[in-house]
Amino acid sequence: xxxxxxxxxxxxxxxxxxxxxxxxxxxxxxxxxxxxxxxxxxxxxxxxxxxxxxxxxxxxxxxxxxxxxxxxxxxxxxxxxxxxxxxxxxxxxxxxxxxxxxxxxxxxxxxxxxxxxxxxxxxxxxxxxxxxxxxxxxxxxxxxxxxxxxxxxxxxxxxxxxxxxxxxxxxxxxxxxxxxxxxxxxxxxxxxxxxxxxxxxxxxxxxxxxxxxxxxxxxxxxxxxxxxxxxxxxxxxxxxxxxxxxxxxxxxxxxxxxxxxxxxxxxxxxxxxxxxxxxxxxxxxxxxxxxxxxxxxxxxxxxxxxxxxxxxxxxxxxxxxxxxxxxxxxxxxxxxxxxxxxxxxxxxxxxxxxxxxxxxxxxxxxxxxxxxxxx
Amino acid sequence: xxxxxxxxxxxxxxxxxxxxxxxxxxxxxxxxxxxxxxxxxxxxxxxxxxxxxxxxxxxxxxxxxxxxxxxxxxxxxxxxxxxxxxxxxxxxxxxxxxxxxxxxxxxxxxxxxxxxxxxxxxxxxxxxxxxxxxxxxxxxxxxxxxxxxxxxxxxxxxxxxxxxxxxxxxxxxxxxxxxxxxxxxxxxxxxxxxxxxxxxxxxxxxxxxxxxxxxxxxxxxxxxxxxxxxxxxxxxxxxxxxxxxxxxxxxxxxx
Numbered sequence: 001x002x003x004x005x006x007x008x009x010x011x012x013x014x015x016x017x018x019x020x021x022x023x024x025x026x027x028x029x030x031x032x033x034x035x036x037x038x039x040x041x042x043x044x045x046x047x048x049x050x051x052x053x054x055x056x057x058x059x060x061x062x063x064x065x066x067x068x069x070x071x072x073x074x075x076x077x078x079x080x081x082x083x084x085x086x087x088x089x090x091x092x093x094x095x096x097x098x099x100x101x102x103x104x105x106x107x108x109x110x111x112x113x114x115x116x117x118x119x120x121x122x123x124x125x126x127x128x129x130x131x132x133x134x135x136x137x138x139x140x141x142x143x144x145x146x147x148x149x150x151x152x153x154x155x156x157x158x159x160x161x162x163x164x165x166x167x168x169x170x171x172x173x174x175x176x177x178x179x180x181x182x183x184x185x186x187x188x189x190x191x192x193x194x195x196x197x198x199x200x201x202x203x204x205x206x207x208x209x210x211x212x213x214x215x216x217x218x219x220x221x222x223x224x225x226x227x228x229x230x231x232x233x234x235x236x237x238x239x240x241x242x243x244x245x246x247x248x249x250x251x252x253x254x255x256x257x258x259x260x261x262x263x264x265x266x267x268x269x270x271x272x273x274x275x276x277x278x279x280x281x282x283x284x285x286x287x288x289x290x291x292x293x294x295x296x297x298x299x300x301x302x303x304x305x306x307x308x309x310x311x312x313x314x315x316x317x318x319x320x321x322x323x324x325x326x327x328x329x330x331x332x333x334x335x336x337x338x339x340x341x342x343x344x345x346x347x348x349x350x351x352x353x354x355x356x357x358x359x360x361x362x363x364x365x366x367x368x369x370x371x372x373x374x375x
Numbered sequence: 376x377x378x379x380x381x382x383x384x385x386x387x388x389x390x391x392x393x394x395x396x397x398x399x400x401x402x403x404x405x406x407x408x409x410x411x412x413x414x415x416x417x418x419x420x421x422x423x424x425x426x427x428x429x430x431x432x433x434x435x436x437x438x439x440x441x442x443x444x445x446x447x448x449x450x451x452x453x454x455x456x457x458x459x460x461x462x463x464x465x466x467x468x469x470x471x472x473x474x475x476x477x478x479x480x481x482x483x484x485x486x487x488x489x490x491x492x493x494x495x496x497x498x499x500x501x502x503x504x505x506x507x508x509x510x511x512x513x514x515x516x517x518x519x520x521x522x523x524x525x526x527x528x529x530x531x532x533x534x535x536x537x538x539x540x541x542x543x544x545x546x547x548x549x550x551x552x553x554x555x556x557x558x559x560x561x562x563x564x565x566x567x568x569x570x571x572x573x574x575x576x577x578x579x580x581x582x583x584x585x586x587x588x589x590x591x592x593x594x595x596x597x598x599x600x601x602x603x604x605x606x607x608x609x610x611x612x613x614x615x616x617x618x619x620x621x622x623x624x625x626x627x628x629x630x
Contacts, residue, residue, distance in 0.1 A: 052398045053587045209427075223400075223428030248479065249532070272426030311428070314401035369401075 001025065003352050004187045004197040006174040006211070008033035010151065010337055011330050012203035013158035014345035015352070017076075020165035022353045027168040027195055029187060034155035036205055040229050040307030042255040042263040043085075043151040043338045044242050045069060048116055048143040049093045050335065051107065056114065057363035058316045062336060063116075064360045065343035066146065072342035073149065079164060082157040085150030085257055093244040094126050094133060094140035096291055100246040101138040108141055118143055130239055132293050137245075148242050148255050151338050170195065174204070176212035177327060184326035188213070199352055201328045205310040206273070208331040218322045220369045222332045224273050224308035227266040228281035231303040234260050238299065245292040252288035254296075262299065264289050275306040309334050313369055319347055320365045328352060329366045379576050381553055382469075382501045382522040387413040389570070390600045391442070391555060393580025394418075394430050396532070397589065404433050406583050410593035415439050416471045416578065418446040419457050424464040431465075442503070444471035449484070451491035458495055470495060471525070471578075472504040481531040485512050489519065496520040505557050508538075510545040513554075523552050525578060528569065529559030532581040536565040540572055547573035563592075563599035570603025571611070 001024045005012045008030035020026045047062025073086040095101035111118050119142040126140040127133045162169070170189065178186035178194055186196040202208050206224035239262070244253040255263040267281045282304060289296050312318050312332030317340060319330050330348045333340050347361040379386045392412040397403035407415060415434055422429055434441050443461035448454040451474060458470040474491055476484035483506050495502045501522045506512055508526040516524050526546050529535035536559060537543060547554050556569035557578040566577045577600050586592035 054398065054402060054589075221428040221432075223426065270422050270426065270429050272423040272429075274423065311400075313399065313404070313428075315399040 001353070002196060002198045003027070003201065004029060004195050004199075005201045005203055006030075006187060007202065007204035007208075007331075008159070008169070009036050009203065009205055010034075010038045010155055010158060010341045011333060011344050011348075012201070013155060013162060014341045015201060015203060015330060015348040016167045017158055017161045017165060018345045018349035019352050020162065020167045022349055022355065024353060025168075026162075027170060027197070028162065029170045029172060029174045029189065029195065031171055031173045033169065033171070034159055037227075037307040037309055037337060038151050038155040040227065040305045041151045041338050042229060042253065042265050043149045043154070044091065044146070044244075044253060044255055045148055045339050046091045046143060046146040046242070046244075047336075047339060048111060048118060048146055049091055049107075049141070049244055051111060051114075051116075052315075053110065055315060058336070059114065061317075061343060061360050061364070062339055064358070065340045068342040068346070069147075069149070072345075073154075076154075076157050076161055080157050080160040082160055083153055084157050085153045086147070087149070087258075088145070088147035089241040090142055090144040091146040091148075091242045091244060092121070092126065092129055092140055092142050093246070094121075094130075094292065095138045096134070096136070096245060096247040098138055099249065103246060103249075104139065104141055111141075117145075130241070130243055132238055132295050133243075134292055134294055137292070146242070149338060150257055154338065154341070174211060177214055177324075179213060179324065182324065184324055197326075199326050199328065201330050201348060201352060203330040203348075205331060205333075206308050208310065208329065215324065218324050218327065218366075219329050220312055220318050220332065220366055222310045222312050222318065223270075225311040225334065226269040226271050226274055226306055227309055228269075228277055228285065228304065228306045229263060229265040230282060230285055230301070231305075232262045232264060232296070233300040233302045234262060238262060238295065239293070243293070245288065247288040247291045250284070250288055252285060252292065254289060254293065261302065264296075273308065275308065277304050277306050281306075309337070317344060317364050318366045319344060319361060320351060320367075322366050379553065381503070386440075386576075387411075388597075388600075389576040389604060390566075390597055391416065391576055391578040392583070392593075393444075393578065394584070395421075395446075395580045396584035398584070400428070400430065400433055402589050403430065403584070404437060406589040406593040407433070407437055407439060409590040409597070410583065411597045412439060414442050416442040416444045416580075419443045419461040419464075420445075420447045441465055441467065442469055442471050443467065444505075445473045445491075446475075448474055449476070449487075450474070451487045451494065454487070454491040455494050455498075458491075458500060459498075462500070468499055469501045469522075470503065472502050472521075483507050483527070485509070488512075489515060492516055492519050492521055503555070508542040508546065510542055510549060513546045514549055517550060517552050521552065523555055523575075524550060525555040525557035527558040528556055528565065531558045533559050534561030534582060535559050536561050537568055537572070540568065543569070543572045543574065560596075563595040566596050566599040567603035567606070570600055571606050573607055576600075
């Protein structure tokens with residue numbers, strides 16, 4: 001079976017790897033593999049602290065992916081000999097003032113109602129866990145099973161795994177879907193070449209709707225949601241584990257790496273395909289981070305980047321066969337792309353190979369928006 | 376029921392919605408639909424009108440008129456510039472004018488607000504200013520030529536409800552333009568109270584978008600606004616110290 005995957009971000013790469021491992025001839029099309037949101041993201045693996053009312057199916061998908069991550073990363077590291085920076089030391093989420101604490105309490109009650117183990121901490125307990133936290137921190141939650149991975153290590157490792165398994169990488173832009181008898185039969189590139197395919201997967205993040213030859217509504221609308229991220233560097237230990245804070249209603253996180261890098265993120269902006277870094281964006285991040293961890297001002301400023309999260313109408317990924325036979329979607333992972341990589345690769349490769357699809361995939365079919373679009 | 380009229384234009388709902396805080400576009404769409412709103416305000420500094428799939432697309436698909444706002448502006452200069460960019464991008468001269476004094480309270484800066492309102496009215500805008508609950512300031516904004524006044528109930532997003540109902544009544548008594556209670560509402564009874572006090576409409580966002588079930592809360596707000604309006608028109612009874620039986624004691628059968 002010939003499979004063409006459009007987009008070599010973490011979702012496209014991981015799916016290419018798993019699909020090639022299943023025996024298919026896989027071609028990946030991307031002008032710049034592993035360079036999009038995957039290279040900006042902080043890589044927190046935290047289905048629990050990202051929980052939102054009404055998004056319980058997404059929580060279940062996130063938990064499934066988090067629990068799958070250990071084996072996924074181990075297999076990837078063994079195959080490629082590359083480190084992914086995977087860690088499972090938990091995530092602490094703290095409240096800066098009493099309004100923030102009310103919000104966290106609400107979140108904790110919701111988490112507990114869903115049977116998720118979280119540990120409530122007083123302000124002093126938070127500071128025992130993370131001594132650099134500001135003395136005024138009011139309280140927090142510990143999600144002991146959450147963790148993080150370094151997307152800048154994960155994506156190259158996935159690329160190496162694809163190469164090992166003979167995935168063909170075409171560094172060009174996919175321009176159109178080629179159809180025969182209304183079914184997907186290949187991908188046309190920007191230089192006019194056509195890659196014939198039995199099945200095509202669109203995993204092009206916020207660009208997923210840009211292909212020509214797609215009947216309207218085939219791929220649900222996925223929009224870019226900008227995130228600015230700062231990378232800092234420390235020579236002495238600063239925080240032990242990923243730390244999220246709610247600071248006067250605004251959310252900020254810091255993710256430490258073994259090599260002393262600390263990723264500070266992220267803004268959330270609805271500004272189309274804009275990746276400019278702005279003074280205001282950086283100021284908001286630094287302002288909140290300094291309130292939470294006053295010592296942050298001593299750290300070295302290493303880098304600042306902006307990426308585009310692919311946001312679907314309900315914030316959940318869009319995975320599965322589309323209305324066009326042979327054409328599959330694997331996009332819309334929004335804030336959770338890194339977290340959802342293992343389970344998405346399992347789901348999408350199973351679909352592409354006609355294998356048994358994990359049950360948790362049911363809520364994420366591309367067709368779920370069809371009625372709303374007409375209404 | 377008589378329709379809300381702002382600057383000569385009829386609106387089919389007295390509930391004006393904001394979009395801030397919605398967890399997803401889908402949830403926002405469901406909430407807006409449930410609210411029955413005809414006018415919804417969007418922060419122009421937080422949206423790119425040319426981007427697809429944005430909140431503006433959601434409003435267009437739902438047939439809801441857009442009211443651009445200048446949220447995030449701290450000076451009259453920024454607010455005027457933002458309003459002009461919005462007019463150019465969206466082709467509307469309506470603007471919800473917001474000039475904020477500080478980030479912690481998000482209270483309006485009255486001096487910058489009056490300055491910006493004056494400039495924008497002079498430039499042909501239909502200005503709906505977000506103001507404090509000061510009756511004098513509200514009156515001045517009307518005198519400048521604003522098409523409505525939008526006093527706050529309490530700080531934006533606080534859910535504290537209407538902290539000074541007396542001031543809202545004073546503003547309503549004196550106003551010859553629509554009074555729209557804007558900001559601070561937490562739940563349906565707050566919206567009903569605003570209407571009972573004589574406000575012409577209510578503007579809210581957080582109370583719906585951050586509720587556990589946004590669409591359900593939107594529906595509650597819609598009913599509360601309608602209920603409060605009807606109660607105002609019906610005329611409430613005076614409050615008494617002692618009970619007054621609702622059915623007469625006279626003429627009861629005696630054995």
